[in-house]
Amino acid sequence: QVQLVESGGGLVQSGGSLRLSCAASGRTFSTYAVGWFRQAPGKEREFVAAISRSGGEKDLVDSVKGRFTISRDNAKNTVFLQMNNLKLEDTAVYLCAARFSFSDYVPHPNDYAYWGQGTQVTVSS
Numbered sequence: 001q002v003q004l005v006e007s008g009g010g011l012v013q014s015g016g017s018l019r020l021s022c023a024a025s026g027r028t029f030s031t032y033a034v035g036w037f038r039q040a041p042g043k044e045r046e047f048v049a050a051i052s053r054s055g056g057e058k059d060l061v062d063s064v065k066g067r068f069t070i071s072r073d074n075a076k077n078t079v080f081l082q083m084n085n086l087k088l089e090d091t092a093v094y095l096c097a098a099r100f101s102f103s104d105y106v107p108h109p110n111d112y113a114y115w116g117q118g119t120q121v122t123v124s125s
Contacts, residue, residue: 002026002098002114009094009119012086020081020119022096030054030074033101035112036081038092038121047109048094049081052101059106064090086123093118 008020022034035050049060049070058070069082079096097112 002029002032004096004098004114004116006094006096006116006119009121011122011124014086014088014123014125016086016123017082017084018086018121020083020094020096020121022079022081022116024077024079024098026077029077031100032098032114033105033107034072034079035097035099035107035109036070036079036094037097037109038090038094039118040089040092043092045095046092050106050109051079052104052106054104056104057106083121086121088123088125091121091123093120095119 003025005023033052036048037045038048039045051058051070055072067085072079095118096116098114099107099112
C-alpha cells in the first residue's frame, strides 16, 4: 500500500509555471506507476499524465503536450509534474494516483488504486 501527498499548487498568471510534487510513503515506490489527474468545478476528472515505475514510459493528454512534463525520482519517492505556459483552462484540483506494476508500463487511466487528496492550481488572466 502507498500513501500519496501532493504539493506545489497555487495561484499563477496565465503563461506562468508551477511544479507539482507527489510524495509517496513506503519503500517500494519504484514498483508503482504514477498518474496525474485533474478535476475542474462541474467537470469530470480528467487524465493529465502518467509515468511508469522506472520513468521509461510516459504519457500525456494532448492538451498539455509541449507544456507539461512528468518525471520521477525514485530515490526520493516523488513524482513531479512541471507545468509551463499555463492557461486558464488548466485551473483545477490536481491529484496524483498510483498503481502497483509488475512491469514497466503506463496503466490505463481507470486502473489506479491509490489516490492523494489533491492540490489546487488556479490560473488567472
